[in-house]
Amino acid sequence: MKNRGGQVSNKIQSLGEYVGLLKDNGLLVETSAEGSELEELVKYISYNSMDVKYGTLFICKGTHFTVEYLKSAVKEGAFAYISEQKYDLSELKTERHIPYIIVNDMRKAMAYISDRYYNQVWKKLNLIGITGTKGKSTTTYFMKAVLDDYLKDMKKPKSAVLSGIDNYDGVINEESHLTTPETLDLHRHFNNAVKSDIEYLSMEVSSQALKYHRTLGVHYTVGCFLNIGEDHISEAEHRDFEDYFQSKLKLFDQCETACVNLDSDHEERILQEASKCKRVVTFGLQERADIYGYNVATSGNSITFQVRSDSFDEEFRINMPGLFNVSNALAAIAISYALNIPLKNIRAGLKKAQVSGRMEVYTNRSNDLYVIVDYAHNKMSFESLFTSMKREFPNKKITIVFGCPGKKALARRRELGDIAGRYSDHVFITEEDAGEEPLMKICEEIAKHVEEHACKCSIIPDRKEAIRQAIADADRDTVVLVTGKGRETRQKRGTRYIDTPSDVEYVQEFLKDK
Numbered sequence: 001m002k003n004r005g006g007q008v009s010n011k012i013q014s015l016g017e018y019v020g021l022l023k024d025n026g027l028l029v030e031t032s033a034e035g036s037e038l039e040e041l042v043k044y045i046s047y048n049s050m051d052v053k054y055g056t057l058f059i060c061k062g063t064h065f066t067v068e069y070l071k072s073a074v075k076e077g078a079f080a081y082i083s084e085q086k087y088d089l090s091e092l093k094t095e096r097h098i099p100y101i102i103v104n105d106m107r108k109a110m111a112y113i114s115d116r117y118y119n120q121v122w123k124k125l126n127l128i129g130i131t132g133t134k135g136k137s138t139t140t141y142f143m144k145a146v147l148d149d150y151l152k153d154m155k156k157p158k159s160a161v162l163s164g165i166d167n168y169d170g171v172i173n174e175e176s177h178l179t180t181p182e183t184l185d186l187h188r189h190f191n192n193a194v195k196s197d198i199e200y201l202s203m204e205v206s207s208q209a210l211k212y213h214r215t216l217g218v219h220y221t222v223g224c225f226l227n228i229g230e231d232h233i234s235e236a237e238h239r240d241f242e243d244y245f246q247s248k249l250k251l252f253d254q255c256e257t258a259c260v261n262l263d264s265d266h267e268e269r270i271l272q273e274a275s276k277c278k279r280v281v282t283f284g285l286q287e288r289a290d291i292y293g294y295n296v297a298t299s300g301n302s303i304t305f306q307v308r309s310d311s312f313d314e315e316f317r318i319n320m321p322g323l324f325n326v327s328n329a330l331a332a333i334a335i336s337y338a339l340n341i342p343l344k345n346i347r348a349g350l351k352k353a354q355v356s357g358r359m360e361v362y363t364n365r366s367n368d369l370y371v372i373v374d375y376a377h378n379k380m381s382f383e384s385l386f387t388s389m390k391r392e393f394p395n396k397k398i399t400i401v402f403g404c405p406g407k408k409a410l411a412r413r414r415e416l417g418d419i420a421g422r423y424s425d426h427v428f429i430t431e432e433d434a435g436e437e438p439l440m441k442i443c444e445e446i447a448k449h450v451e452e453h454a455c456k457c458s459i460i461p462d463r464k465e466a467i468r469q470a471i472a473d474a475d476r477d478t479v480v481l482v483t484g485k486g487r488e489t490r491q492k493r494g495t496r497y498i499d500t501p502s503d504v505e506y507v508q509e510f511l512k513d514k
């Protein structure tokens with residue numbers, strides 16, 4: 001097991017070293033840098049003109065990039081730039097020539113550059129990479145809870161986490177806005193973690209990150225594949241399911257041990273790809289799994305289940321509803337088993353684990369009205385959430401509040417409308433990151449599919465008002481689900497993100513009146 005910690009020194013490299021690195025990896029097209037320019041030291045690297053200092057090597061990338069960003073970066077101290085094309089900087093009238101490095105694939109180039117800039121500091125960490133259509137955040141936080149229980153016993157710093165909920169690396173503790181950070185940020189997090197003597201880092205690896213090489217070159221001690229279902233298919237994401245699936249399978253090119261869920265769709269193909277790894281640990285509710293879960297039982301908001309492996313046969317408990325969370329817990333047990341984490345820490349960690357904005361249960365003062373704030377927002381999670389609710393609350397009616405995002409995963413409007421209509425008694429359709437599409441148009445598209453079922457359907461565009469009404473209308477025989485945003489505190493309107501209270505805050509406010 002890795003046990004590194006200690007000081008990290010960013011070795012300062014010359015521009016020539018980066019040119020050589022790009023050339024060696026077949027990415028260099030041409031460069032204007034020559035002679036002493038190649039010896040200039042790269043003191044900082046940035047792809048954001050608002051984050052530039054003297055001696056910065058500036059990266060020009062992105063669909064929204066404009067030459068104005070580069071000009072601004074040069075004014076702030078950037079001394080050279082990397083790009084897929086040359087830019088005309090003549091109007092800047094700089095005293096010195098600004099060398100360019102032209103590459104044929106900026107996204108791959110960024111991964112190599114970031115890796116070199118931070119001296120492959122990730123090698124000092126035990127990295128856990130988790131991918132899948134659903135359950136990435138939950139499993140990542142289950143892992144954090146297990147690792148932190150173990151590290152507490154060892155009197156060592158808590159583990160780091162990079163997730164769609166938060167990023168924590170020992171230095172930075174922030175709400176995150178991407179599932180997997182952009183390349184330079186990713187390596188900066190690794191660097192901060194090592195500087196903070198952190199030994200373990202669990203992170204979500206999105207299909208977008210894999211497709212666009214955000215994690216290229218990084219090697220995971222354990223990589224985990226949770227499941228695969230149709231999602232993220234749109235112009236801005238993946239062109240089809242195959243592209244989405246293949247992107248996710250890339251994880252196995254970069255891990256030592258693979259943990260694979262035998263209950264996933266396409267499990268044979270996943271296993272076949274996983275066989276490239278040195279070791280494969282399987283998990284699932286099937287006896288042939290290395291980590292085999294059975295005897296699942298619910299009691300209140302807790303779930304207990306038995307797990308058998310070649311070295312133990314033990315009962316585990318999670319204190320979160322949602323039967324699908326057993327699969328996430330089995331994933332965490334499989335990863336912990338691969339990492340040789342003691343059983344007592346796995347059990348204790350899972351018992352304590354809570355995941356922000358996922359299956360958070362709130363009740364009124366008299367404890368007879370349940371409102372669950374959850375993050376379900378695609379077909380797989382809606383199906384698992386409703387089937388689980390029907391089993392966990394067999395005699396209750398279901399009210400749900402949700403919406404769909406603009407210009408993303410367009411099939412969700414039909415799929416979620418249909419599933420919600422099928423299982424609910426009342427559906428409230430509302431705002432959920434409509435972005436650049438008209439909100440009412442999205443709501444009406446969802447409503448069309450809800451109304452195919454015998455279910456009440458209300459469109460209330462204001463999310464706060466939709467949650468208020470759903471709770472106000474609910475009687476004691478109803479469970480209210482508020483899904484899709486968890487504890488997020490912003491809404492995408494147009495191209496901007498507007499700060500808002502979270503669903504949890506709304507729910508707590510309106511439950512006071514019940």
Ligand SMILES: CC(=O)N[C@H]1[C@@H](OP(=O)(O)OP(=O)(O)OC[C@H]2O[C@@H](n3ccc(=O)[nH]c3=O)[C@H](O)[C@@H]2O)O[C@H](CO)[C@@H](O)[C@@H]1O[C@H](C)C(=O)N[C@@H](C)C(=O)N[C@H](CCC(=O)O)C(=O)O
Nearest residue numbers: 047048049061062063064065069178179180206207208212
């Ligand atoms: C707006 C947009 O579509 N951005 C996507 C795009 O980023 P990009 O490299 O083209 O950059 P950009 O956003 O166009 O920005 C242009 C550049 O100008 C710079 N800039 C900007 C303003 C300024 O004043 N100065 C300046 O220098 C910015 O720093 C940036 O470098 O290409 C990237 C390829 O990796 C995408 O990740 C990224 O997705 C945005 C951020 C996004 O929200 N993507 C979603 C779909 C995503 O990645 N989601 C996954 C989870 C989904 C899953 O499970 O697959 C995730 O990992 O979060």
Ligand SMILES: Nc1ncnc2c1ncn2[C@@H]1O[C@H](COP(=O)(O)OP(=O)(O)OP(=O)(O)O)[C@@H](O)[C@H]1O
Nearest residue numbers: 133134135136137138164324327374375376381384
């Ligand atoms: N293993 C699972 N199978 C099916 N649904 C799940 C599973 N785990 C969680 N869910 C549902 O999906 C929602 C999101 O869970 P989580 O945030 O853990 O997944 P994620 O993969 O990180 O999602 P996203 O990519 O949207 O951030 C949960 O709130 C729950 O409704």
